[in-house]
Amino acid sequence: MRRALAICVFFFPISVFCQSKALVFQSDFGLKDGAVSAMKGVAYSVDKDLAMFDLTHEIPAYNIWEAAYRLKQTAPYWPVGTVFVSVVDPGVGTERKSVVMKSRSGHYFVTPDNGTLTLIAEVLGIDQVREIDEAVNRLKNSDQSYTFHGRDVYAYTGARLAAGIISFEEVGPISKSDIVRIDYQKPSFENGKIAGTIDILDIQYGNVWTNIDKSLLNKLNFKYGDKINVSIYHKDKRVFEESIVFGKTFGDVSEGKAVGYLNSLLNFAIGINRGNFAEKYKVASGPEWKIVLKASDGH
Amino acid sequence: MRRALAICVFFFPISVFCQSKALVFQSDFGLKDGAVSAMKGVAYSVDKDLAMFDLTHEIPAYNIWEAAYRLKQTAPYWPVGTVFVSVVDPGVGTERKSVVMKSRSGHYFVTPDNGTLTLIAEVLGIDQVREIDEAVNRLKNSDQSYTFHGRDVYAYTGARLAAGIISFEEVGPISKSDIVRIDYQKPSFENGKIAGTIDILDIQYGNVWTNIDKSLLNKLNFKYGDKINVSIYHKDKRVFEESIVFGKTFGDVSEGKAVGYLNSLLNFAIGINRGNFAEKYKVASGPEWKIVLKASDGH
């Protein structure tokens, strides 16, 4: 590929014709065994000049929601053309489809079609989705054994796409159905109440991050120092209700008190000053969680 | 190296004369301190164009068996010429030799000769083993302090070999003795019994993976749904005996029940449907473990 590249440079002054794209891996494999390395070995065998990176391999086992969230959080910071390979695949062996989604922004996502694409499709938009044709897009001789799809199909196809060995069209036929989408509480405002879901926990500190952004929060005209009435539901069961201060920093409340704030994504979040909100109230994240905000009565 | 490469491309159309090889690191150092980074800094100083990767650095401390197993699991997916540097070295400071093994497949393994090569030597075959001549193959000035062999000898030598700065012959003299091999129960069939060892645990799920492959298992003509009598021994002491179903998926048994199945390597494995077999029966992996399969009486 380096050779190819130098030649390209020579004949085609516009390097975009020749340059391979970054390949970014995500999985729930962890880093303790050889699974990630086997995927990279296959990709490196495809093209020795691929630039390979990791998003994370510490997605909790089978947690499709978190896989979806990490793609949304990260992909926009990678250049157009970057190929993401995401393998969180509780349905391996079942009939879930293997797809490559091209976003309207021009990023590619290679993944089992199991909900992983839910959030990134909303954020970047869908240009086209193609089903991987495993008759051609599969590591040679890998059908002699039970397939390790992450390595034999996803890493292999992602690497060939990133390297420009196959075009997006050569991935396989256009998918006839919409992608699988996880059902969750979209951010909304109705009857004086803002609703949303808990996107993710800021694990290291136990803060709860919602999908309610600043502009939606503004519908209730909260100012720093105001109290917000917060209810949190798990599968429709209320597990938390309290009126908490809307603060600029954690220091706006005394130690051990909960505070609502805007996180680094400018979304509404909740934490405890020098404490762990998620642990204290046994709150987690994902589509089963719903949060509702309204003006506090004592407001 | 990029400069060298471009020149190579110019004068030698066949890039194999010039292109450096991948360098893949494995250790029990973990990722919390600077040890891995120091190794990579040394390798990068040797050649700025080396493609460096990690197998894993989470080998349990001093666990040579697991180091051996991860090489076997992963190396075949990397291209011929790839240089592996594996540093799990409980004997640092003792008289264990430092070697580079070239496999018959053309892969290189830089490691203390302490059993780490046991399994990869069986799988890929040995072409030649050379002892590292530390008089030349050692980071300059590193003898001023206690040596960190992983960095000063193994990473340094692996990098120079991968970069083509030294040839395999320049590593040092051919080793006069065989590599150190860990003694373990090879897969075997005798008197209606199949024996093997527990290669590794599928840690995240607590499944037990054996070195008994499908073709050996076929000696007893098990069909899906049959019962297999399984005994597991630790240092000759039996710690488990039960007749379990041979299933195609975990769903073939009810929740909490043990099931025998073929894993992604097509080897015999044991797990519990939605449970953790290794934890429940306090079973681990490595050369001290033996597993014996026979037809169940109630079969």
Add this chain to the structure above:
Amino acid sequence: MRRALAICVFFFPISVFCQSKALVFQSDFGLKDGAVSAMKGVAYSVDKDLAMFDLTHEIPAYNIWEAAYRLKQTAPYWPVGTVFVSVVDPGVGTERKSVVMKSRSGHYFVTPDNGTLTLIAEVLGIDQVREIDEAVNRLKNSDQSYTFHGRDVYAYTGARLAAGIISFEEVGPISKSDIVRIDYQKPSFENGKIAGTIDILDIQYGNVWTNIDKSLLNKLNFKYGDKINVSIYHKDKRVFEESIVFGKTFGDVSEGKAVGYLNSLLNFAIGINRGNFAEKYKVASGPEWKIVLKASDGH
């Protein structure tokens, strides 16, 4: 950049004019979310040919001392010109400055100026420190939201510096004040006593590593087998005092006994043969810890 490079090779035979430098990341972000990947995406967007590496992302949250120590432990093994981006930043949002330090050795360190540079400045010396001018050295459009400084300022600036897109001078104005330095017990010898701090724990084994080096230790003429009287203080409160053997290896004392020894950096360290010193005596590391050595009375 590859294109640029090939052209460079053509016109400038001395590749140093063209070649980008390694970019090495350190943080307390962990590897479970997308923060590290977002930083690398930004850096990759700056220059597709940057060689990126990780020092560690497992610095304990907000532990500036350990960030400082890891830079000192690792940076000298990377070539001159390497750019380190270290983001351990408890003061994000406060008035701490963002700087790039060029060491006398020619390495660069991009970091909040919060003490992270303390040890590397001592080891490599300071050539010059510049404050990052965020008016120009900040990811475009990143001021629309709360800034993630690690990504929008540090990774972005580090990448542009490593790629040669900006010169060191273009980072911003020369810093008018000295860097922030953490106060800690420097290695010293007075009145027959050697004092120092506990630099770091060798976590996996619970050994205690001090900043007292071999030449300083020699002031007391200890020989292997001698007893050393060791006192350890936490914020001036003594938490350990005992006379322990100065050994060449752990095997010089019986199981469970403490031993003083020279570690791989040739510094004085303390461990327990097949035990965990730090855990047993609840000893940790950092500027709040002091260690004093003197000849044992029973010597």
